[in-house]
Amino acid sequence: MSNRTMKRYAPIFLLPTMVAFTIGFIAPFILGVYLSFCEFTTVTDAKFVGIKNYIRFWTDPSDVFLHSLWFTALFTIVTVLLINVIGFAVALALTKKIRGTNLFRTVFFMPNLIGGLVLGYIWQLLLNGILYNFQRNLKFSEVYGFIGLVILMCWQQIGYMMIIYISGIQNIPGELIEAAKIDGATPKQILKNVTIPMVMPSITICTFLTLTNSFKLFDQNLALTDGDPSKMSEMLALNIYNTFYGRNGWEGVGQAKAVIFFLMVAAIALIQNYLTRSKEVQQ
Amino acid sequence: MRKFQKYFAAAMSAAMVAGLAAVPAQAEEAKGSVYYLNFKPEQGEDWEALAKLYTEQTGVEVNVLTAASGTYESTLKSEMAKDEAPTLFQVNGPVGLATWKDYCYDLKDSELYTHLKSDDFALKDGDSVYGIAYVIETYGIIYNKALLADYCALDGAVIADASEITSFDTLKAVADDIQARKDELGVDGAFASAGMDSSSDWRFKTHLANLPIYYEYQADGIGSTDAIKGTYLDNYKAIWDLYITDATCEPTMLAGMTGEDAAAEFALGTAVFYQNGTWAYGDITGNEVADEDLGMLPIFIGVEGEENQGLCTGSENYWCVNGKASEEDIQATLDFLNWVVTSDEGRNSLAKDMGFATPFDTFTEEYVAANPLLDAANEYIDAGKTSVAWCFTTMPSENWKNGVGSALLEYAQGTGEWDAVVTAFVDGWATEVAATATAE
The missing domain is CATH 3.40.190.10 (Periplasmic binding protein-like II)
Structure with missing residues (x-):
């Protein structure tokens, strides 16, 4: 087909996707931003109040938005590091010629197939079972909750990141490694100067995925600790949910927080993407 | 071949658009219908059975949706935003009423209200009756x-x-x-x-x-x-x-x-x-x-x-009728509620199947729930305790x-x-x- 016919028919081909995208994303997004400036009980019946919603929660003593922000930030840093380092290490090990690599890959990947809520409840049982010996449980303090969430998140995500790293490592041309070996490079040097630069695209994807996943974590948080004790293990997404549904008259505030949350996630993701992209090398 | 591809692609994209636009057309109900958002999961099935019975007898459609434990308020919020909003819902008392007051129909002229034994079991604001308790608990x-x-x-x-x-x-x-x-x-x-x-x-x-x-x-x-x-x-x-x-x-x-x-x-x-x-x-x-x-x-x-x-002793289960529903739906809901507290089937279900002690004068002696805890509660009242x-x-x-x-x-x-x-x-x-x- 010539270029001109392509252009002529472009709207027809774009239309279905655009309609779906508008219904599924653009419309709710605009409505959501609008609602953040409103007071309402049901979303169809909103009253415009200006930026009040963006101010109210900072000074409310029972609102833990700031605490949630720090809790989430710390959680994100810890899990991004752990998941990627361990995921990469496992991927390295499983691209070596050892028996049963396929079995191991499958086993490590499996946790990712289970839904977050189910995982949360299963891990709650497991961890409480251990803590029971000390007459404690997960909801005793936010430190337990934090560690529990980190363990759960690592267990779920490492396998997934491992698969991405494995494909990255397998795509490195054999002659590069061979040449490095002939030049007398030690395994350490090969890892640092050949493997890591060559899998940089995978690292970009994996850090992006883990970063946004951790920052937006909801199901696992809800199932494992539900923000207990005293909302101290409440992460941002759960905090927003609880503000919207848990406090009458605060629906708009929840919406305002969600807008702030969106801006934060977008900013972090863009910065991260820029930083890791700039380190990628051409083959 | 190329022509075929072109038509095929056009047909496919048309199908996708059509799929998105397809909204099930609903037949207009002249009679009005009832949509009850139920608060108590324990009695969810009983309500559904009762609703079905009512539909069989009168032909009026009654839908019952039971919110999962602890999610009533969030379910209510999202259901109320829909075109087919609940016509009958619950609030838990004066504080809950404050949130939903704009949606509450004034029940002071309803037949249901005339069956209420005492105003202690109604949520009133001035002369208006916005909620009527249907179960007394202890x-x-x-x-x-x-x-x-x-x-x-x-x-x-x-x-x-x-x-x-x-x-x-x-x-x-x-x-x-x-x-x-x-x-x-x-x-x-x-x-x-x-x-x-x-x-x-x-x-x-x-x-x-x-x-x-x-x-x-x-x-x-x-x-x-x-x-x-x-x-x-x-x-x-x-x-x-x-x-x-x-x-x-x-x-x-x-x-x-x-x-x-x-x-x-x-x-x-x-x-x-x-x-x-x-x-x-x-x-x-x-x-x-x-x-x-x-x-x-x-x-x-x-x-x-x-x-x-x-x-x-008290209640935190008040029936409210959605005042923003259509008039036929409001009337259908009021009729349904009245049937629930006056008919044999309704009274039987409330007292025997659901095990409620109710504040309505229609629940005579043969409609008393069998629950030893209720008996214990009554003993204290009979003994003159406050x-x-x-x-x-x-x-x-x-x-x-x-x-x-x-x-x-x-x-x-x-x-x-x-x-x-x-x-x-x-x-x-x-x-x-x-x-x-x-x-x-």
Whole structure:
């Protein structure tokens, strides 16, 4: 087909996707931003109040938005590091010629197939079972909750990141490694100067995925600790949910927080993407 | 071939657009229909059966949706935003009404209201009637008569009969002694675990907290307030201390203990006392504890004159009709409600299947629920004891309850001080009243 016919028919081909995208994303997004400036009980019946919603929660003593922000930030840093380092290490090990690599890959990947809520409840049982010996449980303090969430998140995500790293490592041309070996490079040097630069695209994807996943974590948080004790293990997404549904008259505030949350996630993701992209090398 | 591809692609994209636009066309109902958003999951199936029966008899469509436990408010919020919004929903009292008042139809001319025994069971604002209670419930300290009799038979028991427990001091003496001799009695503790999981914490942050509020209202002669003083918080501390010390588990375990844990402990006979209400009958019946061994004690907290205190009786289930629904739907809903409380089928279902004690004059003697806990409640009323009103419906917000609950838990597990409970109770009340006020 010539270029001109392509252009002529472009709207027809774009239309279905655009309609779906508008219904599924653009419309709710605009409505959501609008609602953040409103007071309402049901979303169809909103009253415009200006930026009040963006101010109210900072000074409310029972609102833990700031605490949630720090809790989430710390959680994100810890899990991004752990998941990627361990995921990469496992991927390295499983691209070596050892028996049963396929079995191991499958086993490590499996946790990712289970839904977050189910995982949360299963891990709650497991961890409480251990803590029971000390007459404690997960909801005793936010430190337990934090560690529990980190363990759960690592267990779920490492396998997934491992698969991405494995494909990255397998795509490195054999002659590069061979040449490095002939030049007398030690395994350490090969890892640092050949493997890591060559899998940089995978690292970009994996850090992006883990970063946004951790920052937006909801199901696992809800199932494992539900923000207990005293909302101290409440992460941002759960905090927003609880503000919207848990406090009458605060629906708009929840919406305002969600807008702030969106801006934060977008900013972090863009910065991260820029930083890791700039380190990628051409083959 | 190329032509075929072109048409094929065009057809495919047209199909996708059509798929998106396809909204099931609904036949216009001239009669009106009923959509009930039910609050109580325990009775969800009974309501559905009743709705089906009504549709068979009258041809009016009745849909029942039951919100999962603890999600009523969020379900209601999203359902109300729909075109096909519930025509019948529930609020939990004056505070819940404040949120939904704009949606409530005035029921003062409805036939349902004429059947209501007393205005105590209506949510009124001036002359308007916005909500009508349909179930009266009672809570207190449920106890296992057989186990308590076993205890009384022990040497050196503090009391000889359960009827001697008429004050906090006696209750505490008995509980302490049972706790000390729990192996002799074969129980794990005097009280079932005071779990602070969200399936159980309302028993303490809402129902137990009702008592200090009730007595403060009594002392000050008021029915609600913008600023609670916390006059009886020391009594609240005393009963909470009792619950967490003389219990089946260590206080450090409470954060994760659920409502089912407590119900199971009591139902299997490993705890003697269990704070809960008439609605718990379904959970505990059919286990180790025989129905005739179920008794209920008032929650004594050590206030003067409490020997005349009865159980806590009230309602937090009010029917409201959606005033924003179409007129036919409103009429259909009112007709349905009237049928529920006047027809044989409706009364049978409410009293026998759902086990409700109702505030309607149509429920004559043959329509009384079979529930030993209700019988216990009636005994106290017959004995002339003063029922404790459900003042917790005047608590300023859900957020206030959560604040008190968290502080209670931290105090119990030793990670917080009692002062934090006092702060959450007194200061939190004022802050929440202010926060809700600015929202309107």
